[in-house]
Amino acid sequence: MASSSPANQPSPASASDPASAAASRLWGRWMLALIGLQLALLLHGAWTVGPTYDEHFYISSGYAYLRDGEFALNREHPPLLKYLAGAPLLLLPGIDWPSTWADQLNFPVAFFYDRNGAQLDRNLFAARVPFCLLTAALTWVVFTAARKRFGPRAGFAASALLALNPNVLANGRLAALDMGSAALIFIAVVAFADALDQPTARRTLWAAVAFGLAELTKFTALLLVPAFLGLAALAAIRGRSARPLLLLARVILGGLTVFAAGYGFESLSANEAWGKAAYRVSSKAEAPTREVIESALRAELAQVDGVGNVDSLLGPVLGAGDTSRAIVAWRELTRRTEPEGLAAAAARALTALDGGPGDLRREAFAAVLEAPDALVPVETKLELLPQLADRELRQPDGSRLTGTEAWSEWYGAARYDDWDEQLFTQGWVERLTRGLLGDAVPIPLFTALRGVDYQLHHGDYGHGSYYRRNLIVPSTTFKDGVNPFPEYYTVVMGVKNPIAFLVAIVAGLALAFVFGRRAAARPWTLLDAAAFLAFPALSFYLFSTGNALMGVRYVLPVFPFLALLAGRLEALVPRLGIGLALVAALESLWIHPHSLMYFNAIAGGPVKGPEITVVSDDWGQDVRELGRWYARNREVVEAAGGLHYDPYTKAELSNLGFGNVVRPTGEPVQGFVAVNAINYYRSHPLYRWLIDYEPFMRIGWSIYVYDTRGGPPGADPGLK
Template identity: 25%
Template sequence: MLLMGIMLVLMFASSLGDAAIMDELAHIPAAYSYVFLKDARLNPEHPPLIKDIAALPLIGQDLNFPTDIKAWQYDVNGQWDQGATFLYEAGNDPARILKLMRLPMMLLAVLFGWMIWLFSRRHFGERVAFLATFLYAFSPTFITHARFVTTDLGAAVAFFIGIVAFVRFLGEPNAKNILLAGLAFGAAELLKFSLILLIPIYGVLLVAWAMVRVEISWGERAKTFLGLVLKTALIILIGLALIWLVYLWHVWNYPVERELRDAAYLLGSFQPRAVADIVPWLIQYPLLRPLGQYFLGLLMVLQRAAGGNTQYFLGEVSNLGTWNYFPILYLLKEPLALHILTLIAAAFSITRVLRAKTKSVTAALVWVRDHFIEFASIAFIAIYWTSSITSPLNIGVRHVLPTFPFIFILVAREIVAWLRSWPASDVVSWWDWLRRVYEIYIASLPRYLLAGALVLWQASSVLAAFPYYLSYYNEAGGGLMNGYQIAVDSNYDWGQDLRRLGDYVRENNTPEIGLFYFGGGSPARELGDRFRMWWPVEGQPKDGGWYAISATFQMGAFGPAVRGFVKNPQDSFDWLKAFEPVARAGTSIFIYHLPPR
């Protein structure tokens, strides 16, 4: 498909200038150790499947993965140091490793686009499939996170296959669909731990499916519900079997004593302890060890979610999270054209509901029965967004990425219906025929022109952002160059511009530059002997000179601590506010030429 070809070109070409982002420093060594060493001691807080896929191109590569260093031998989850050593200190070519491991992510994104198109075409037709796939292919958030060795794309794929397979099972609960739904559930859990949400989502869909069977009695509905519950339990068991099988590989060479020690440390503060104690109990039995490692990661995620995440957002710094974090970032980091299309779709949908001749509970149940895919999509979006908004873990708009494909499909469905919303009438005369021609080809023309303009606007805004997709903010968010004032970290600055800083230093013949860097790249490797570490907390440099700082560190230092958060004095350096950067590396590294003090 042309759209997927364009998306692939944008992803690949824009990734070539990006250094390793922060999370890749952990995921890359973990991926290698999973596939080649069968040892899951690194990065257990993320399930292995997406990392396994990323590591496949490394087969046959002559790489050095040190296992005699402290990070591997003694540290608990020494992923960051192991990653730095593997990429930059072991004689490997980090640029080649990045290129090879990012490519499967991009190909998975293309495959996912094909899945969205195929699903939409099957249920809603060619026009809806094209528009939904366009919104996906020209989503700057998808283009961004499908280029990195992280779990965000995998989470979106996982929720999609998990929900689609389960809805198909509900429609035809035969042995084949039970098996497919079970495998989809297991694969989903192996892609992201947040997929545990599929279980309550399945519960909601089960209840809804039984309730909307208005053609049968309530007793028959209860019987149908109980039968589906038992089959859903079988689906989950099939999923657990797949999880066990995959994790078996990953703990094969992981010493059990080391696994027990690591688990005890990593879950040291988890409450309630009775739940945490399940993990070492599972690990001590060889047959249950794979499930023990899986549940270790799941509990680590729950533990981290409860603790929140320190973030700069709208001029403030806190670790408690705020309810408007995800809604605002969604509105500002996806194109305005998409949001206008969404408003049109919502208004048209509400109008159709208000004009419905029959308004009753039974009519609503019949609509859900006849439009269960749409209901399932809306239910998932509502559950997932509610979970995200109420969580203190504000980790970037990428966290709500799994809901995007369902939003795209729903918007596309309603927009196509709106474009073709001419009155239905019988043609019994020439006058009726002329009126029908007018309604189809003349009266609808403004709608087509508006929709076409919005599609072109979205495409042009995304193409214009090349290659800085991670820093994308729409016009309301300040655009590429000013979005850092809203939120940073994976929303704007994840360390991707380090190579561009190296280009700037060489092009401007800068003799030396101090750098305070946030990311997964190696300043020493990119800048050579021109690099020196800079700690802004020490105050304005006495002799002045060239200095650079990542936007994530700068905004975290400039923003005041709020809602009880206490900022470390070393994380603030207000003296820098008196100076303006003279340039930027890419969008996210500010470059200063400071005068002598």
């Protein structure tokens, strides 16, 4: 991607220049110190901060993947980072792993908090260590990428802005997916950009591997495909060559191989997946309208000789009230002996319910199955029953059924199940998988496809969240699929980052379009700008217009890109970038290790910031510390009637040191009350009576503790 240096600009010092080499070594040593500091902060936070709401899912899932090669747990995300979370536990003694884990309800909670609760702190820290190392590795990659483009000073400034950012320190120490995904996505972009710059076999192979690993972190990484396509097309146009497009094809093909390997080249048939509850999702469908039913019946009855007055036959069906009651009358048509063919035609018309609500399909299925074979031939039944059941049955040897005995046996076992359960909710996924292969043929990368389908299904109605006194309710808030708060992530970036960091990245974005050498290590081109702007711009746009308003962690992948671009500021204005990085670090580190609750001064800090948004900031990380506070003050709290608290955690409270915990009812109480910030704002009506009280303690800034015994505003009881 390099271009020749403009003739009127001096060339930078070569690598053999003693002064340049000395500067490179100097900043290299500073980088080692910076990474040492960052790693120390990450590891300290990993040990100090309690488990967040989601970590046990990832740790338990990764352990299951490694032990049994079973991907059903947490199938909505790819497995790589869960491998990292689960792998350390394989090395630890005394892990209780039951052979029947797949049959247990809510197994991740039982495994992490109950069966292995005695070693909770040890297991949690061990699972987090790989993520601390991966975050530190990202810092080094940002340094090397910025150093190559802007020189070592700029590389240090860029990496310092990233390394000590509170969001990076907060999420980089967790056994979760967001920071690891950000790291591998950035590494993939750097590798692809370097391969376009110098397309050697080694660089192409590394770009393919990095791309595949990034895709194995979160499905957000699928945005790399259009980003890479645009970048390769730009390189092809500028170079007047198709070679960049051929390189892209190799990278994607190689990356797909790595991706498949990450899933153990899994291939699973729909019939196998139906036996695994973790793969199914309940998705209610609307009942067909009267017009649809009438049209289906008329079309089939028109093929039968001797029907006579069609309206007289339709009347009992269409006039029977709702669709469910209509099927009772419709069933009678499947038992009419005259005219000949009427029963079979009525049965075929029941496929109008295909794709409809499960309870209606169940009634229609029974009507077809129980119709006399003399009236509805077995061949017709075997055509209709799979449609109404939404699955295909085969003989044990794989051949098609010749009788209805197997269907009768299946219906006897499944008649009381939820027939609204589906394997795939998106029509195009269904058509490309079960539609092409049926239910008996193994579907390659079944769990990956199921994960993509889940994310698309879940994205249709969004997440429960909170923003500026607005409760965001799944589906209801996003009427017609429209996000009413497109500014959400812009505001989140503005309040969750140090002010100096914001100044640096705004300047870096502005300077991204200043081309040429300009004191950089090499010329900065349009292709450079595209490489490091395409993915963050695309992902930020899609999240801003989408329905997942889930806090800063969802946009963590843009952080290394912004930090690299901010490094240009140091290259063009020496000492300014490093100065801003130092100020940003001072703004950030004061709150350590409670960095998840960082809000800048503009937002009012961690006291006022949650009034704007608090989802993924209070992630349940301080529930364990509240349990320790409770244990220290048990006698006083118990004498006051126990602790009134609705915990934001999946853990069994007895494993976290709690005793008598009373769930709040929304009514004022006299005693000790604790409330997580996320519950206070997202479930505010329950805690409205606390508005006149002031918490005497904020544990980790995320849990407010009140003493309401003396009335508002409350007093500090002196408990520690």
